[in-house]
Amino acid sequence: MEDDWDDGAISCSTTQTGLVSEGGTKFAAGRGFKAAESGDWDVDTFEQVSPGFNNKRDVRKPGRGAGYYKNKDNNENEDWTFTTDESGDFQHKSEPFGGGRGGRGRAGRGNRGGRGGRGNGGHRHDEKENGWSNHKNGANHQGARSEDASGDAPKPKDNYVPVERINDDELFTNTISSGVNFMKLDEIIVDVKGHDVPQPISSFESTELRPHILNNISKSGYTRPTPIQKYGIPIVLAGRDLMGCAQTGSGKTAAFLLPMINKIMATQDPPIKDGNTCQPLGVVVSPTRELAIQIYEQARKFAHNSIVKCAVVYGGTSVSYQRSMVLGGCHILVATPGRLNDFVNRGHVSFASVQMFVLDEADRMLDMGFLATVQQMLEHSTMIETGKRQTLMFSATFPESIQHLAAQFLNDYVFVAVGIVGGASNDVEQVFHLVARFDKRPKLVEMLKNTNERTVVFVETKRNADFLATFLSENDIKSTSIHGDRLQREREQALWDFKQGRRNILVATDVAARGLDIDGIQHVINYDLPKSIDEYVHRIGRTGRVGNRGKATSFYDASKDQNLAGSLATVLRQAGQPVPDFLDVAASGDVAESSMFGGRDVRGDQFGKGQNYSQVPAEIQDDDW
Numbered sequence: 001m002e003d004d005w006d007d008g009a010i011s012c013s014t015t016q017t018g019l020v021s022e023g024g025t026k027f028a029a030g031r032g033f034k035a036a037e038s039g040d041w042d043v044d045t046f047e048q049v050s051p052g053f054n055n056k057r058d059v060r061k062p063g064r065g066a067g068y069y070k071n072k073d074n075n076e077n078e079d080w081t082f083t084t085d086e087s088g089d090f091q092h093k094s095e096p097f098g099g100g101r102g103g104r105g106r107a108g109r110g111n112r113g114g115r116g117g118r119g120n121g122g123h124r125h126d127e128k129e130n131g132w133s134n135h136k137n138g139a140n141h142q143g144a145r146s147e148d149a150s151g152d153a154p155k156p157k158d159n160y161v162p163v164e165r166i167n168d169d170e171l172f173t174n175t176i177s178s179g180v181n182f183m184k185l186d187e188i189i190v191d192v193k194g195h196d197v198p199q200p201i202s203s204f205e206s207t208e209l210r211p212h213i214l215n216n217i218s219k220s221g222y223t224r225p226t227p228i229q230k231y232g233i234p235i236v237l238a239g240r241d242l243m244g245c246a247q248t249g250s251g252k253t254a255a256f257l258l259p260m261i262n263k264i265m266a267t268q269d270p271p272i273k274d275g276n277t278c279q280p281l282g283v284v285v286s287p288t289r290e291l292a293i294q295i296y297e298q299a300r301k302f303a304h305n306s307i308v309k310c311a312v313v314y315g316g317t318s319v320s321y322q323r324s325m326v327l328g329g330c331h332i333l334v335a336t337p338g339r340l341n342d343f344v345n346r347g348h349v350s351f352a353s354v355q356m357f358v359l360d361e362a363d364r365m366l367d368m369g370f371l372a373t374v375q376q377m378l379e380h381s382t383m384i385e386t387g388k389r390q391t392l393m394f395s396a397t398f399p400e401s402i403q404h405l406a407a408q409f410l411n412d413y414v415f416v417a418v419g420i421v422g423g424a425s426n427d428v429e430q431v432f433h434l435v436a437r438f439d440k441r442p443k444l445v446e447m448l449k450n451t452n453e454r455t456v457v458f459v460e461t462k463r464n465a466d467f468l469a470t471f472l473s474e475n476d477i478k479s480t481s482i483h484g485d486r487l488q489r490e491r492e493q494a495l496w497d498f499k500q501g502r503r504n505i506l507v508a509t510d511v512a513a514r515g516l517d518i519d520g521i522q523h524v525i526n527y528d529l530p531k532s533i534d535e536y537v538h539r540i541g542r543t544g545r546v547g548n549r550g551k552a553t554s555f556y557d558a559s560k561d562q563n564l565a566g567s568l569a570t571v572l573r574q575a576g577q578p579v580p581d582f583l584d585v586a587a588s589g590d591v592a593e594s595s596m597f598g599g600r601d602v603r604g605d606q607f608g609k610g611q612n613y614s615q616v617p618a619e620i621q622d623d624d625w
């Protein structure tokens with residue numbers, strides 16, 4: 001399975017080229033990337049023959065893409081022309097927005113797949129082995145991926161060599177500073193279930209964390225642990241399995257990375273390698289590539305200047321490059337599931353030395369899209385069995401059905417829930433507007449026109465992400481897009497442009513809903529509401545992190561979103577926020593969804609004597625907040 005879950009979770013019909021939600025039709029054509037003749041990589045030795053295009057690792061020259069969007073009324077003003085700029089990004093007239101593919105070609109008719117667009121909007125490059133650049137079979141790029149899944153056409157080979165943008169020193173500043181409500185996190189009720197649960201800590205210094213790590217924590221600007229860290233760190237240090245649930249942006253990553261690094265540091269051993277196989281001690285699996293990169297950067301930060309080596313592998317990148325990284329040896333391997341499984345099956349990675357296995361966004365990792373891959377890993381012949389390895393699962397949402405599934409991979413685990421499982425961050429102000437489908441666009445422009453707020457706009461489909469980013473750029477609102485159909489190079493560039501403030505608006509599908517921790521996001525807009533309440537909670541959690549305040553605005557389309565009304569009303573009430581009348585009325589008819597909301601330890605109240613820590617350690621109660 002492709003490890004970019006967006007590809008699996010949000011299907012796009014290959015026979016539909018029109019931007020249906022916008023009432024138009026998109027036609028496009030483009031030319032693929034041409035492999036740079038001078039600047040190519042030797043994939044076997046992995047040496048660059050000579051410098052390539054744009055940055056010293058990127059081997060591609062941009063091709064050209066062109067296409068246009070036409071609305072159903074052929075309105076001149078609504079037509080869009082795309083060309084790719086030097087970096088292969090779209091330009092709309094003079095304004096490059098860094099949006100999606102240049103062209104996708106016309107969709108196939110009936111079930112024959114039709115004629116492909118010529119190339120892929122200037123973003124793919126020729127692949128000697130796979131002949132990707134002229135996709136005659138596929139209706140378009142999305143079509144090609146679908147075919148890949150059904151086995152009809154080979155998947156193109158990825159040659160993208162990731163650019164490491166953050167150097168070691170920048171790791172410590174590449175974080176969100178805690179906000180005014182940071183101390184209020186301590187007011188949240190914590191529910192702990194399990195046998196013989198270690199006591200929570202009140203400070204980082206009161207743990208057995210080594211001075212080296214404490215120094216890196218301090219350099220990161222962390223003065224005190226968040227609740228999930230107070231409870232999670234001693235549990236992990238004690239060698240216990242853990243299911244940890246805590247609000248978005250409340251520091252779950254450090255809750256597992258700090259004790260993991262501490263344990264590895266204690267061994268003082270170099271990375272284990274058996275011939276051409278790397279045997280990491282700690283494995284962290286994340287559902288998206290960008291989140292894997294982020295966790296890897298956090299791991300590098302906390303392990304800075306120590307013997308602990310970290311590596312990351314994820315889809316959409318050169319296999320040979322990432323293999324060389326892994327075979328350089330690593331203690332901690334962060335990965336997306338597809339690429340990791342692939343590396344294990346090829347024998348580049350073995351689980352024979354795994355002491356700790358972490359599923360971040362665990363409910364996502366265990367739902368239908370990923371379950372089979374995760375099962376394969378956890379049941380792999382080299383994997384240390386449950387009970388002998390430590391298994392840790394974290395998320396802000398953890399439906400009970402998924403907890404039942406998770407339990408089979410955990411051994412006598414401790415369940416920690418900080419606040420309501422599946423609840424939204426208290427620091428996000430949630431606003432709803434009743435907006436009909438065709439009124440969304442002007443409403444969005446109206447909202448974004450006179451503000452410089454760094455904003456993520458979530459949409460349902462990949463093509464609408466591109467379309468909207470172009471549309472906004474045309475309206476002088478600098479935007480870029482991220483979604484599963486963009487090349488990995490483009491995805492990383494888009495995120496980087498957004499982080500650097502070159503683009504203030506990121507239009508995204510749910511590929512950006514979970515985990516991403518970007519400083520300064522003040523506003524999340526749900527242009528389209530997601531299908532599930534859990535994704536809503538994750539999406540709006542891109543703002544209002546570590547005690548900072550944020551705002552989420554959602555366009556509620558009464559003709560489409562009623563299934564979510566009950567759960568939305570519940571989330572709003574639990575966060576102590578007003579429920580608009582239209583949502584309240586709609587919610588009365590939505591029984592199924594609202595009853596699915598939330599979650600608590602599925603082992604029941606009596607399990608492990610149900611230690612219920614209603615508050616944090618004593619010393620903090622004295623603080624003035």
Ligand SMILES: Nc1ncnc2c1ncn2[C@@H]1O[C@H](COP(=O)(O)OP(=O)(O)OP(=O)(O)O)[C@@H](O)[C@H]1O
Pocket residue numbers: 175176177178221222223224225226229246247248249250251252253254395396514515516517541545546
């Ligand atoms: N103890 C702390 N003090 C100050 N800042 C912290 C602390 N712990 C974590 N942070 C910062 O808080 C931000 C959010 O942390 P993190 O990404 O781990 O949240 P999360 O709970 O995993 O969120 P999500 O559910 O969205 O994945 C990061 O920028 C991180 O550096």
